Amino acid sequence: MIQESVHRTGRRTEKKVRTARDIKVPPLLNEGPEVVGMMTVVIGNGGSLDVAVRNVADSGPALSAEMFRRVVDRADTRIEADMKSSLTKELSQLRDGAAAYSMAIHMVMSAAEAREAGERERTLRDASEIALSGLREAGKAYSSSLNAPCMAVFGVGIMMPMILMSILPMLSISGIFGSQSIGMGQLAVITLVLIPAIVVAVMASIREKNPFMPSGKTGNNYGYLLPLASAAPVYLALAAAGAGPVTAGCIGCAAGGAILFISVYPGYKRETARRRRAGALEDAVFEMGNRLIAGEGFEDALTGSIGAREECGPVAEALRRELSICRGDVRSAITAAIAPTSPTVADTVCGIYDAGLKDLRDAGRLALSVGRQLKDQETVRRGIRSDLRGMMDTMFSTAAVFAPLVLGLSTSMLTPLTAISGDGGFSGTTAVLMVYLAELCVMIAALVSFLEGNARTENVARRIGMMLPVSMLVFLISTNFGF
Numbered sequence: 001m002i003q004e005s006v007h008r009t010g011r012r013t014e015k016k017v018r019t020a021r022d023i024k025v026p027p028l029l030n031e032g033p034e035v036v037g038m039m040t041v042v043i044g045n046g047g048s049l050d051v052a053v054r055n056v057a058d059s060g061p062a063l064s065a066e067m068f069r070r071v072v073d074r075a076d077t078r079i080e081a082d083m084k085s086s087l088t089k090e091l092s093q094l095r096d097g098a099a100a101y102s103m104a105i106h107m108v109m110s111a112a113e114a115r116e117a118g119e120r121e122r123t124l125r126d127a128s129e130i131a132l133s134g135l136r137e138a139g140k141a142y143s144s145s146l147n148a149p150c151m152a153v154f155g156v157g158i159m160m161p162m163i164l165m166s167i168l169p170m171l172s173i174s175g176i177f178g179s180q181s182i183g184m185g186q187l188a189v190i191t192l193v194l195i196p197a198i199v200v201a202v203m204a205s206i207r208e209k210n211p212f213m214p215s216g217k218t219g220n221n222y223g224y225l226l227p228l229a230s231a232a233p234v235y236l237a238l239a240a241a242g243a244g245p246v247t248a249g250c251i252g253c254a255a256g257g258a259i260l261f262i263s264v265y266p267g268y269k270r271e272t273a274r275r276r277r278a279g280a281l282e283d284a285v286f287e288m289g290n291r292l293i294a295g296e297g298f299e300d301a302l303t304g305s306i307g308a309r310e311e312c313g314p315v316a317e318a319l320r321r322e323l324s325i326c327r328g329d330v331r332s333a334i335t336a337a338i339a340p341t342s343p344t345v346a347d348t349v350c351g352i353y354d355a356g357l358k359d360l361r362d363a364g365r366l367a368l369s370v371g372r373q374l375k376d377q378e379t380v381r382r383g384i385r386s387d388l389r390g391m392m393d394t395m396f397s398t399a400a401v402f403a404p405l406v407l408g409l410s411t412s413m414l415t416p417l418t419a420i421s422g423d424g425g426f427s428g429t430t431a432v433l434m435v436y437l438a439e440l441c442v443m444i445a446a447l448v449s450f451l452e453g454n455a456r457t458e459n460v461a462r463r464i465g466m467m468l469p470v471s472m473l474v475f476l477i478s479t480n481f482g483f
Helices: 002-013 025-043 049-059 062-076 083-092 096-112 117-144 147-173 184-209 222-240 245-293 298-307 310-325 330-338 343-356 360-421 429-452 457-479
Strands: none
Touching: 025 049, 025 062, 025 096, 025 117, 025 343, 025 360, 049 062, 049 083, 049 096, 062 083, 083 096, 096 117, 117 360, 147 184, 147 360, 147 429, 184 429, 222 245, 222 457, 245 298, 245 310, 245 343, 245 360, 245 429, 245 457, 298 310, 298 330, 298 343, 298 360, 310 330, 330 343, 343 360, 360 429, 360 457, 429 457
16 A cells, blocks of 8 residues: 555656647647758658658757657667657657648658659658648738737737826826725836736737747847846936936936847847848759759859859858868868858758769759758748738837827826826826836837747847837827827
8 A cells, every 4th residue: 555655656746758749739830841851851862761860850940859859769769660650650649730740741751762763852842842831821820819919918008008097097086986096006006017917928828829939948148138227327317417207217218228229239230141141042052953963063063052142152252161171071061161151051951962972963953852942931931921020010119109109198188187186196107107118118029029939038139129219209208298
């Protein structure tokens, strides 16, 4: 009896092992095209399914790598007869919504068994189309699911503060609540604590549903937000010079936001340039395939296709330098020159190089196939981002212009009524709303970053730096609008 109790207790305290059934479907569908592309590089080169699965397990996207590592472990420990059986069992445990991912991997498995290169290429192309279709559907589903939560953010984040900080004080001044009047302290707690908590909860649900959020750790560096602290000395200097608390606060926050934007903008420009070069490198993979089929050597085709693009000039120069000193280790040269810009393209080119060691024309056909996949992926993702653009622009303009304008005009109407009634209990309304608008800018900056699928601190900081100065200046001007 005692042993049984201990055994049961031990089972209760064991950490539950994660299975394919536990993986969320939308992020997995987002990884599908990349996984198919990685496996295409191996199998399109005539490699085995075993090597392709191990490649994804070692360097694939987070969720798929975790799943494929379980596949490799079961095959290596002989729990399953071979890699194909292990992969088939893992795919069978996925949730129903991941059918596109499962079908695409099954098509890749079929391609690995194809005897003819043409049949293998067609099957891999079909696998890529199925994976892209799954990604496209995930994007549409996510986009259509945003209406309710974004309207909730608008209603709770904009309309509730306007009602609380303007209409309710007016009704309280008129005596409609009798002796049960609402105090400024209560309104401040609701506006600065309760409402942001609700908005953050809605944002968390939006982030959780986003299939395009990175599955692993983002490596956030909160030091990017330190320039915001410059708002404090600006506020103190203006207050010492005789400025009112709201004026000093608005200008201080605007200055802090501007300094924050200036501090992160160079990094944003570098990242934008890197993404542009990465897109050009994907185009270069397709062109390299044409050059290889036309009879050029691998190094000439690679450097020529990359060097033909103006954005890739630094990459082409680094590649030529690495190839000249690599002493035959071409893979290391490719990785050193291309991986800092695009690890995906670097791995792809290494796979094409391996194929070229056997037959350059086969390598060219592989490059055409993989290059087409890369561009198709980018086209689908660009379409999804375009669908979300309207929602992101609406949220951005709401925090930067609409909210401070509406709330500022509301306090402008409240001020003369307070003066006429002689009720000074709501004199801190403007200051509370100023603090709330700063909170709102931070929350909307994070929300827009979540919608974009890029929640890194530097991206959130850049958006705060763009919104906060505009919001504070609009609020300052609107509060001084006389009625």
